[in-house]
Amino acid sequence: MEKKYVIIGHGIAGCVLALTFYRRGIPFKIIGSTRPGEASMASSGLINPVTGRRYVKAWMIDELIEKALDFYSWTEVLLGNTYFFPVDIIRFLSNHDAIDAWKKRHEDPLYASYISNKRFEYLDDLQKPYGIVTGGYRLDTQAWLKAVRIFLASKGFLESGFEPISDRVVGNDTIIFATGAVGKSLSNGLIPNKGEAIIVRIPGWKLPGVIKDKVYFIPLKENNLFWVGSYYQPWPEHANLTEEGKEKLLEAISEVYPGEVELIEHLTGIRPTVDDRRPLIGPSPEHVGKYLFNGMGTKGTSLAPYWADELIDHITIGKSLPYIVNPSRYPATTGLINR
Numbered sequence: 001m002e003k004k005y006v007i008i009g010h011g012i013a014g015c016v017l018a019l020t021f022y023r024r025g026i027p028f029k030i031i032g033s034t035r036p037g038e039a040s041m042a043s044s045g046l047i048n049p050v051t052g053r054r055y056v057k058a059w060m061i062d063e064l065i066e067k068a069l070d071f072y073s074w075t076e077v078l079l080g081n082t083y084f085f086p087v088d089i090i091r092f093l094s095n096h097d098a099i100d101a102w103k104k105r106h107e108d109p110l111y112a113s114y115i116s117n118k119r120f121e122y123l124d125d126l127q128k129p130y131g132i133v134t135g136g137y138r139l140d141t142q143a144w145l146k147a148v149r150i151f152l153a154s155k156g157f158l159e160s161g162f163e164p165i166s167d168r169v170v171g172n173d174t175i176i177f178a179t180g181a182v183g184k185s186l187s188n189g190l191i192p193n194k195g196e197a198i199i200v201r202i203p204g205w206k207l208p209g210v211i212k213d214k215v216y217f218i219p220l221k222e223n224n225l226f227w228v229g230s231y232y233q234p235w236p237e238h239a240n241l242t243e244e245g246k247e248k249l250l251e252a253i254s255e256v257y258p259g260e261v262e263l264i265e266h267l268t269g270i271r272p273t274v275d276d277r278r279p280l281i282g283p284s285p286e287h288v289g290k291y292l293f294n295g296m297g298t299k300g301t302s303l304a305p306y307w308a309d310e311l312i313d314h315i316t317i318g319k320s321l322p323y324i325v326n327p328s329r330y331p332a333t334t335g336l337i338n339r
């Protein structure tokens, strides 16, 4: 019987992995059930190459962006629509330290493709110092994921259903868990981290890019709509939307935009974060012979395409994976964590 790879979980991690198997002509199946707290459906899909107060390049960002661009562009041809867009990210430089740190990066040739002093009239009018991060991208994750699921189901690759995370052997198949952090059973090292976001309509507000302030303000494809989010809540008690989360985000908007705002949608998701901020890619310490494709944290959009190819190379031709992503760095001392 032909050996098949079975992916459990159909968030961005599972779907990117599935399409990578498909692209490489390797037989696979994906099983997914939609559960409360699915992170991918709340994500703004941003790839932000330079982050933090010191404007440091994100881990492996040059390689990750190259792979993401190639992968999502290929899926756009496959799915017959556009989902992946270049974006500029506006950073307000609110004190001397920020201005100095920005200047330093601007002079650094390693940051040449990401740090720009380009000007926008709208921002100049605000009379607040700012810098522009270039070379970022945004995946319209919800629309992309819906289209991918329809594509995979129409070809008979995607089965809808909940597959318990267990040692149960499924025939001759190799199992890969891409289950994020929504379930009760979590791999060692995973820290569920809840975020809430809102989609609002702000008529007449035209931003030249994404604003990264206390929260992100992301202009969406549809005119006047913005994704605004999100805060971090490790080990949340539940995956539900909260009034408090919504109010906090509306308040953050009022600090930047004083006019009328119409609430369109309230979203929440549980991110699969890891305390060393590296994903969990490779053999599962808990389930011998099975694999993990998890721990994408706050960066599923950029991490998934690169690490999908690396995991497939590891499983099919034995290419080694760096220890820094190997799940065995969090040994299975107590087995799965049950919440």
Ligand SMILES: Cc1cc2nc3c(=O)[nH]c(=O)nc-3n(C[C@H](O)[C@H](O)[C@H](O)COP(=O)(O)OP(=O)(O)OC[C@H]3O[C@@H](n4cnc5c(N)ncnc54)[C@H](O)[C@@H]3O)c2cc1C
Pocket (backbone or CB within 6 Å): 008, 009, 010, 011, 012, 013, 014, 031, 032, 033, 034, 035, 037, 038, 039, 040, 041, 042, 043, 044, 045, 046, 047, 161, 162, 163, 164, 165, 178, 179, 180, 181, 182, 183, 194, 195, 196, 197, 229, 230, 268, 269, 270, 271, 272, 293, 294, 295, 296, 297, 298, 299, 300, 301, 302
């Ligand atoms: C508010 C918010 C904003 C974010 N913004 C960004 C951003 O701008 N850029 C970025 O890169 N990342 C962002 N993220 C992070 C990003 O969403 C995650 O990195 C990514 O979604 C993780 O994908 P995943 O597939 O591992 O997990 P999930 O999306 O949670 O998917 C896991 C899937 O597996 C299914 N599943 C679980 N267990 C089983 C089972 N036993 N059987 C069958 N199915 C199962 C679940 O129902 C779900 O469909 C954001 C997250 C949040 C919450």
